[in-house]
Amino acid sequence: MLDKEGIAKRIAKEVKNNTYVNLGIGIPTLVANYLHEGINVCFQSENGLLGVGPFPKEYAVDPDTINAGKQTITALPGASSFDSAMSFGMIHSKKIDLTILGAMEVSENGDIANWKIPGKMVKGMGGAMDLVASAKHIIVAMQHVNKAGESKLLAKCDLPLTGKNCVKRIVTELAVIDIAPEGGFVLIERAPGVSIEQIKNATAGKLLISGDIPEMAL
Amino acid sequence: MIHKLVKDAAAAVTDISDGSTLMLGGFGLCGIPENCIQAILEKGTTNLTCISNNAGVDDFGIGLLLQQKRVKKMISSYVGENEEFERQLLSGELEVELIPQGTLAFRCMAAGYGMPAIFTPAGVGTEVAVGKESRIFDGKEYLLETAFNADFAIVKAWKGDTDGNLIFKSTARNFNPLMAMAGKITIAEVEELVEPGILDPDQIHTPGIYVHRIFEGKNYEKRIEKRTTSK
Numbered sequence: 001m002l003d004k005e006g007i008a009k010r011i012a013k014e015v016k017n018n019t020y021v022n023l024g025i026g027i028p029t030l031v032a033n034y035l036h037e038g039i040n041v042c043f044q045s046e047n048g049l050l051g052v053g054p055f056p057k058e059y060a061v062d063p064d065t066i067n068a069g070k071q072t073i074t075a076l077p078g079a080s081s082f083d084s085a086m087s088f089g090m091i092h093s094k095k096i097d098l099t100i101l102g103a104m105e106v107s108e109n110g111d112i113a114n115w116k117i118p119g120k121m122v123k124g125m126g127g128a129m130d131l132v133a134s135a136k137h138i139i140v141a142m143q144h145v146n147k148a149g150e151s152k153l154l155a156k157c158d159l160p161l162t163g164k165n166c167v168k169r170i171v172t173e174l175a176v177i178d179i180a181p182e183g184g185f186v187l188i189e190r191a192p193g194v195s196i197e198q199i200k201n202a203t204a205g206k207l208l209i210s211g212d213i214p215e216m217a218l
Numbered sequence: 219m220i221h222k223l224v225k226d227a228a229a230a231v232t233d234i235s236d237g238s239t240l241m242l243g244g245f246g247l248c249g250i251p252e253n254c255i256q257a258i259l260e261k262g263t264t265n266l267t268c269i270s271n272n273a274g275v276d277d278f279g280i281g282l283l284l285q286q287k288r289v290k291k292m293i294s295s296y297v298g299e300n301e302e303f304e305r306q307l308l309s310g311e312l313e314v315e316l317i318p319q320g321t322l323a324f325r326c327m328a329a330g331y332g333m334p335a336i337f338t339p340a341g342v343g344t345e346v347a348v349g350k351e352s353r354i355f356d357g358k359e360y361l362l363e364t365a366f367n368a369d370f371a372i373v374k375a376w377k378g379d380t381d382g383n384l385i386f387k388s389t390a391r392n393f394n395p396l397m398a399m400a401g402k403i404t405i406a407e408v409e410e411l412v413e414p415g416i417l418d419p420d421q422i423h424t425p426g427i428y429v430h431r432i433f434e435g436k437n438y439e440k441r442i443e444k445r446t447t448s449k
Contacts, residue, residue: 046319047245048389055448063248063440064376064390070246070299071446081388083395083423084245084271085327088320092338111343115316122307122316123298129346130320133339164343 002173002191002216007141009034009218010191011100011171014139020044022091022131024101025069027141031100044096046127048087051079068127088127092134099135101128103142103167105157108205110167110179112140113159125162132163144172144202151204153177153185175199176216177207184208189216219414222382222432227257230405230431234263234370237290241326241366241397242270242280243373246299246443249390250279251374253407253435259283267291269366271322271393273303278441284312293366295319299443317346321363323396328365330399330428335364371401374435375424378408379415382429383422391423398424407435 002010008030015021015035022044023029032054035041043052045067052067053074060074067073075081090096105113112132115125132138145151153170169188170177176189184206187199190213200207224230231254234240244250258266259282266289273292274281281300283289291313297303306312317325318340328336337360341347351362373394376387384406386394398404406424411434 045389047248048392055446057449058447061442061445061447062388063442064388066246066248066389066443068245070248070443072442072444073446075388081391083386083391084319084323084393085396088323091320092340119308122304122314124294124296124316125318125341125346126296127319129318129344130338130340133342161344 001194005030006191006218007171007173010176010216011139011141012036014169015039015041015098019097020050020095021098021100022046022096024099024128026102028100028102029069031141044087044090045073046087046091046131048082048084049075049079051076053079088130091127091130094134094136096135098137098139099131100139100141101131103140103152104146105152105154105159106140106142106167106170107154107157108179108185109183110165111157112162112167113157114162116160118160128162132166135166138167140167140170142170142172144174151202153203153205155205174202180208187213189214191216192218219381222426222429223380224431224433226433227253227407227435228261230254230407230433231257231261234258234261236263237265238263238369239267239367240269241368241371241401242268243392243394243397244270244272244279245389245392246272247274247279247441249374249386249392249394250274251372251407252438254372254405255279255282259286259288264288265290267293269293269322269368271295271319273297273300275299275443276302278439287311291315293317293322295322323393325363325366326393326396326400329367330396333365335362337361338363366400368401369403371397371404373398373404373406375406375408377410377412377417378406378432379412379417379426380432381414382406382426382432383417384408384424384429385417385421386423395424399428403430404428405431407433409435409438
């Protein structure tokens with residue numbers, strides 16, 4: 001089973017050379033720490049920065065330079081800043097190659113819910129509805145089950161949707177799973193030490209297993 | 219040149235009346251018009267509709283107006299950093315329209331460019347789409363979203379001149395230039411105000427024609443929500 005860092009490490013293997021990538025809040029942000037050597041990536045933050053760098057040293061903190069999670073960041077050499085319409089313009093015109101974000105639920109046809117629990121929690125969708133509507137490739141980073149132990153991989157989402165038919169791949173502490181074009185969770189890899197039985201038990205939606213399922217290499 | 223300079227924030231917001239619709243620039247607490255928010259608070263204006271990406275935090279930014287129940291309705295994309303906001307929303311005291319962040323930006327942009335509406339795929343198939351007109355272009359569905367109509371746009375810039383030209387800094391730009399173009403009356407507060415001719419015309423983000431009132435703000439706190447550093 002993977003911890004959060006492990007999930008980020010596994011997703012880092014999905015990031016291709018010479019691409020523009022948008023990272024969501026939480027586990028997705030950690031992916032930047034595990035990029036493989038020689039992988040040249042430019043990170044976009046939808047509040048208006050291309051070329052997001054590491055967190056600043058204490059003396060270099062600039063309140064005017066933050067990421068979409070409101071954390072202080074740095075801008076790398078070659079970075080550019082822009083307004084929010086241009087930022088979402090580059091998202092909707094498909095200039096961003098990969099979006100990595102968290103989710104509360106994903107359904108077997110690729111629907112995603114991550115912005116609202118009616119009557120309990122209302123944070124808002126932020127840029128997530130834009131990102132999932134237009135991303136070329138979407139990877140969801142999340143825990144396989146919620147705090148109550150219930151599966152987050154469902155036949156149909158119960159929570160209000162963020163987007164429909166958009167998720168391509170999910171990486172959890174247990175597995176790497178793809179969404180089949182005709183619907184269903186296709187088991188691609190098992191996390192180290194995790195059995196197919198464990199993944200079956202944690203997946204409420206239709207799990208498709210064919211042939212030997214390899215263990216992840218991290 | 220056309221006279222735009224006002225003395226301070228109090229003078230800039232003097233005719234903002236109860237029930238007005240305001241656009242407020244900023245992302246989180248980054249690039250928010252601190253001086254004008256304080257002046258509106260002191261003036262006692264209430265029953266406001268605020269269009270702003272976020273609602274501040276409990277004790278700063280728009281959160282200050284929420285605390286005193288001055289806001290009737292918020293139109294935002296993300297409000298997760300504000301407990302009082304969440305409380306007022308869940309209890310029904312506050313009317314809230316949550317919309318995708320890109321849609322917020324594009325509805326400002328549309329207003330600034332004189333376009334009545336835009337089409338966006340954000341929110342298709344979700345509750346955001348309920349009751350909205352949609353159209354298919356090249357096999358993909360898009361929602362029709364209308365331009366905002368705001369009485370005042372209140373923005374914060376890094377530098378400005380007395381002709382109303384503005385330059386923003388880093389990610390403090392965010393919604394500010396879009397809203398500056400979109401307000402019926404646009405008020406700009408700047409960290410540094412200079413005479414015309416000092417700023418390079420090629421570096422201007424917002425041409426002065428969009429700005430009706432400008433002043434140099436003071437005592438900027440620029441509070442950081444999540445100070446994150448590396449060793």
